[in-house]
Amino acid sequence: MTPVLAATAFLGVVTTASGWFIRQSGRSLWSAACLVLGGVTLLLGCAAVVLDLDGVPSPVLRLAGCLLLPLAVLAYPRLSWREPVAFVLLVVVVGAGALSVAWEDSFELMGFVLVGALLVHVWWALEQGDVEDRRALTWSSLAWISAGIAAPFAGFLSESAGVTTFPDLGAAFVAVMALGPVAMVVGVVRPEVVDVRGLVTRAVVAATVVVAYVAVAVGLTSAVEAARGRPLEATPTIVLCAVLAFGVRPLQVLLRGVVDQLLFGDRPDPLAAATSLADRIGDDPALALDAVREALVLPYASIRSGGEVLASSGTAVTHTRVLPLRLGDDEVGEVVVGLRAGDFGLSAADEDVLRIVAPLLAQTLRARQMSRDLQRSREAVVAAVEEERRRLRRDLHDGLGPTLSGVAFATDAARNQVRSDPDKADALLVQLRADTAEAITEIRRLVEGLRPPALDELGLEGAIRQHAATLHSAAGTPLPVTVRVPEPLPALSAATEVAAYRIVVEALTNVVRHSAASHADVSLHVEDHSLVLAVRDDGGSANGWTPGVGITSMRERSLQVGGTLTAYATGDGGLVEAAIPLGPSE
Known part of the structure; x- marks a missing residue:
């Protein structure tokens, strides 16, 4: 199998596969159909060559290369024939392709016609298409044009250098053309895999720099040889090329912005x-x-x-x-x-x-x-509510439930003994009274766990003063606590009152349990729509506090209502500060 035939078969396989991938994407269905037919036709042409069917390979291959593949490019990314320009281009491509298939001598001339028509199509589609169409066309155009230029340019370089062992340029050209169908797939399926604008700019800049470099190098070398009357030696040629190489980078920098603006327009206002x-x-x-x-x-x-x-x-x-x-x-x-x-x-x-x-x-x-x-x-509020419900359920089930059940049983027993054994009935009633008192105490404990009654009876300031009056130091002596409220507090929401009261109570409890303080100070005032409270004591500590259950509980109560809390120890004593939003008053 010759290199050209192998390259043609490779192009046929890639084209068929590309058409199938585009068809699977659901876009450019006409282009996908033409690619599949074109790829299959190329493979049939290769089979005709292998089978040595005289007169068959040439028209079959021209059918694929001059009609089906150009139609695939023309229908990409969408077929539009209702507009005058698009209709004319469709007629030109179909006519030129059909003429190339029917009349072999017109192949070269019709090739130029097809290339010109497809270039006009690209320009027209870029002007009329939306963002997705332009991106897909940019991918397709970059690949087809690069493939169309690469092989001829390589042939020019090899001919200029006098290289006779260069690989078959026809095979290389056909193989490189496989980039076109692959780029069409990328343009439809994954157009943002890389920045195609950057690729276009780099490709145009690279091509321009290479052409300019080769042109200047060949021109200077020819001029020197013409002036000397004999060929230039290898060493001066290498030095000349090395000197010219210093201008490559500045030329790239200069051309990048210019090329990007020429190809894609001015930057937005x-x-x-x-x-x-x-x-x-x-x-x-x-x-x-x-x-x-x-x-x-x-x-x-x-x-x-x-x-x-x-x-x-x-x-x-x-x-x-x-x-x-x-x-x-x-x-x-x-x-x-x-x-x-x-x-x-x-x-x-x-x-x-x-x-x-x-x-x-x-x-x-x-x-x-x-x-x-x-x-x-x-989520934290929901978790806190569910935790509180679980606590209530546990307390009711494990504490109040058995007590009330015992009260019911004791009542039945007393009724049974009231006539036959009055003394035993009286003892049962005494026990019943004690159990009822215990149940009432448990109910009060549960209610106080929900909201301290002192807050409703005395308000926040009064409740704090009442609790402070009950505190005793570790030695058993009363702990003096000063409660300072510079001005009357405004109406507070229930959540703010409960959080502030619990924080102060827990802070004072920590003072009693963990410090050797002889005095504590509680201050409350309103600042920036927040209730600011501070609990200080004079129990100095050389080491800082290690956050435990108490500090963690105070911080959680503050966070639950959107507040902040800091707690730390100094050489002069401990300090707990909290800022709690006032919240809507009730």
């Missing part, structure tokens, strides 16, 4: 981009990043917080720019944007747009964080 983003950024960070990328034509954007990527859009690139997201003096995260191909930084206009929309992105991020915090808070 900053004011228009900022206005568009302000209208489109919502509560979803992913949608907000999509809006940023589309408005600024960026390959990648993401939002990070605490080193974690919360949302991203596009394909990650090597070169990025990081901008902080701030709300007031707080930094809530950062936005990372990928630089366009050929850019070494964001333009001043792009940075202005990002600075304008950064507060909106920060608000989106803060809203997301607040939503998560609210969800966690709800």
